[in-house]
Amino acid sequence: MGRPAAGRSVTAKVLALLEAFTPEAQALTLTELARRADVSLPTAHRRAMELVAWGALERGPDSRFRIGLRLWEVASLAPRGLGLREAAMPFMEDLYEVTHENVQLAVRAGLELVFVERISGRDAVPVRTRVGGRFALHATGVGLVLLAHAPVEVQEEMLASPLRGYSAKTTTDPVRLREVLADVRRRGYAVSDGQVTTDALSVAAPIRDANDEVVAAVSLVVRADGAEPAALAPLVRTAARGITRRLASPVG
């Protein structure tokens, strides 16, 4: 968005139509779609109808466009999306059954993380996340794990940029954050105590692929009041190791 339409490839123009949809704008009129994708109304109409014909978009009785089921089907083949999710789900179920708290699975995308799965107990502490949603790396437990194991240049870029404070307890000092990341690597897990919302504490551990690289993180998010991170860590680390083992030798 914002780039002049003429300079973009046709592929980019098609993708701009998909990119027009966001969590805040899940159903768009043709006019909204054209404006957000920065293309003319006739172009938006022609391409949108092609996307509808294929199933990448759907058009409801309200004549608004929405992301289509067929795109979701194809996208479910993303190895870091549902593929990872399938490997992780049984272990996340175990964590959920034992605790009835929030269990989250996330991967890194640049300087942010994307939540690929979440299980929430009805009475668990409310969390600000959504499957498919993004969040900064420096505040959440999963984010700290992913950042601690990211390439050095990613860490340096993160430490050099302004660190947003989500609560009074968010680590916004780069020197302190560097120490936290070293701790995460040494201990094998991360603790985020009230750093996103003051009432929540999360404990997260790294998930590795067959090449021993950290590709995801799993966390348990509980009420901060009375939480014992040192007692929760073995649970989360065990789940992470189980998922790591499954990724190394997938079954059925």
Place this chain on the structure above:
Amino acid sequence: MGRPAAGRSVTAKVLALLEAFTPEAQALTLTELARRADVSLPTAHRRAMELVAWGALERGPDSRFRIGLRLWEVASLAPRGLGLREAAMPFMEDLYEVTHENVQLAVRAGLELVFVERISGRDAVPVRTRVGGRFALHATGVGLVLLAHAPVEVQEEMLASPLRGYSAKTTTDPVRLREVLADVRRRGYAVSDGQVTTDALSVAAPIRDANDEVVAAVSLVVRADGAEPAALAPLVRTAARGITRRLASPVG
């Protein structure tokens, strides 16, 4: 696929590159990608690199292409994908905790169904399904529910086409299938007893949207041996009604 490349729109050519990926072919070389999308090697290369730049595809150290995380993020906005899933998940968790069996959520796509969620107990009876995967409508519990509430023309098309037998117990006679569908509508739930694999029995119920239209189905799949569908039906129907209520008035 199969259509001559020249007659296709550029949008169609871009989508053909995405469509090249299937559950059986999740990682493709450039040559495979070009062949499957029916475009020249230079075209495949140029467009694939544009898709990689945007994040619709990812290229691994093995230089194979895979579906990218960014496409999955956008696709997660599909109202019949993860949106439905978010509404359904708490009720599916309840069904799982009470039974420790397989819990499935599906929507209709033409004459097939797409599984949008699944929770499986470690010791639950094995099922042939995959999140994001498709299955015929006439064999599974969720499929029978979706078919029973599909528009008449969809039912007629299904009944007029050959009905594949997955096991000796699959209903392949259209006259009998018509009776089964009437039963499903009258009773408010469907039972598939050994009609996919002889060792599994599923009980499914309809989920309705705010306009009272059936938009999805939820099922419990248990070992056929000793199963009591009449005892399972109230459980599944209750979960389906809970999800229906949530879809009518989404929260937070």
